[in-house]
Amino acid sequence: MGHHSCCNQQKVKRGLWSPEEDEKLIRYITTHGYGCWSEVPEKAGLQRCGKSCRLRWINYLRPDIRRGRFTPEEEKLIISLHGAVGNRWAHIASHLPGRTDNEIKNYWNSWIKKKLRKPNSAPSTTTAPTTTDHRQHSPFGYSTNHLDFLNQDLATKPPIQDTLFSSPSPLFMFDSTGSVDGINGDGNGRPELFHEPAGLNSETWHLNQQVHALPTSASFTTGMETNYLPPLIENMENMVSLEVQSCSINDEGDMAFECLQRQELNEWVESQQCSSFLFWDQGEGPLTGEEIAPTSSNLGGMLSSYP
DNA sequence: AAGCCGGCCAACCGCGTCGTC
DNA sequence: GGACGACGCGGTTGGCCGGCT
Numbered sequence A: 001m002g003h004h005s006c007c008n009q010q011k012v013k014r015g016l017w018s019p020e021e022d023e024k025l026i027r028y029i030t031t032h033g034y035g036c037w038s039e040v041p042e043k044a045g046l047q048r049c050g051k052s053c054r055l056r057w058i059n060y061l062r063p064d065i066r067r068g069r070f071t072p073e074e075e076k077l078i079i080s081l082h083g084a085v086g087n088r089w090a091h092i093a094s095h096l097p098g099r100t101d102n103e104i105k106n107y108w109n110s111w112i113k114k115k116l117r118k119p120n121s122a123p124s125t126t127t128a129p130t131t132t133d134h135r136q137h138s139p140f141g142y143s144t145n146h147l148d149f150l151n152q153d154l155a156t157k158p159p160i161q162d163t164l165f166s167s168p169s170p171l172f173m174f175d176s177t178g179s180v181d182g183i184n185g186d187g188n189g190r191p192e193l194f195h196e197p198a199g200l201n202s203e204t205w206h207l208n209q210q211v212h213a214l215p216t217s218a219s220f221t222t223g224m225e226t227n228y229l230p231p232l233i234e235n236m237e238n239m240v241s242l243e244v245q246s247c248s249i250n251d252e253g254d255m256a257f258e259c260l261q262r263q264e265l266n267e268w269v270e271s272q273q274c275s276s277f278l279f280w281d282q283g284e285g286p287l288t289g290e291e292i293a294p295t296s297s298n299l300g301g302m303l304s305s306y307p
Numbered sequence B: 001a002a003g004c005c006g007g008c009c010a011a012c013c014g015c016g017t018c019g020t021c
Numbered sequence C: 001g002g003a004c005g006a007c008g009c010g011g012t013t014g015g016c017c018g019g020c021t
Helices: A019-032 A037-044 A050-061 A072-085 A089-093 A101-117 A145-153 A262-272
Strands: A203-216 A240-249 A255-259 A276-280 A299-303
Touching: A019 A037, A019 A050, A037 A050, A072 A089, A072 A101, A089 A101
Parallel strands: none
Antiparallel strands: A203 A240, A203 A276, A240 A255, A276 A299
């Protein structure tokens, strides 16, 4: 096949990026931004097409990228979301701050390969998460099947009893992508956390679990070697604890929570002047930054607002 | 030690969508 | 309304690297 239409200029370089190219791109983007990707290569002095520059920036160079292995919580989240929305990698990635669709897709594909190779662990055909359009399973696209699948199957891990949400580290996840049918959003870019459950017909799980939340900086920059969330949370006074009664998930893979202090929580969110929140589910004593770090098992989830 | 093989992952490709003229 | 360009997404490729024989 011929070159892509955006890459038909003379002497367009392909293949792996050199450190020098990376440096040029970083320098240009950090000083000028990227209004129009097709203009970036020329202005940045790169022999690449704009598309390649965009990909390199989004998947590798942008400062808020998270690298390194997926945490067990992230794995569960990916599996759960994939069960709900299928191969919509960009959507799944939007729920994992700092992770890219490419990374998640690669992870999933290699994970699936492992699954297929592994004898006796294959889930039943109704739960195979490979090629079917998961959105057609139900009005909300989400059956308990994939939870069974998950229970059997979180590779290398001992079997998880009951459901995903009765596992020791339940997941909490929020749509941070803006308004959805007028449900989310308050008009100033801050998502409403605990909106109404996605619908009467959606799957609902009863949790009755205490979780904790802290605001974090939404504009953190941690540098190129990011394996960490923002230097968190020095002020534990801002922490809020709440009793989550149940959660449901809609066909977009977004979870909605019901909690006892719902009104209070929304007010709290409003008062924090912050669009990024970290959630976890342990309540043993004061937590240090390390304990809340994403590599630890107590991380439940994070809500962030990204451009 | 060398060759082979398979996994991982960065990058590419093609297509769909959206905005603009 | 349609032509065009830019962008975003998902599928696929291919190079690198580590483990195995």
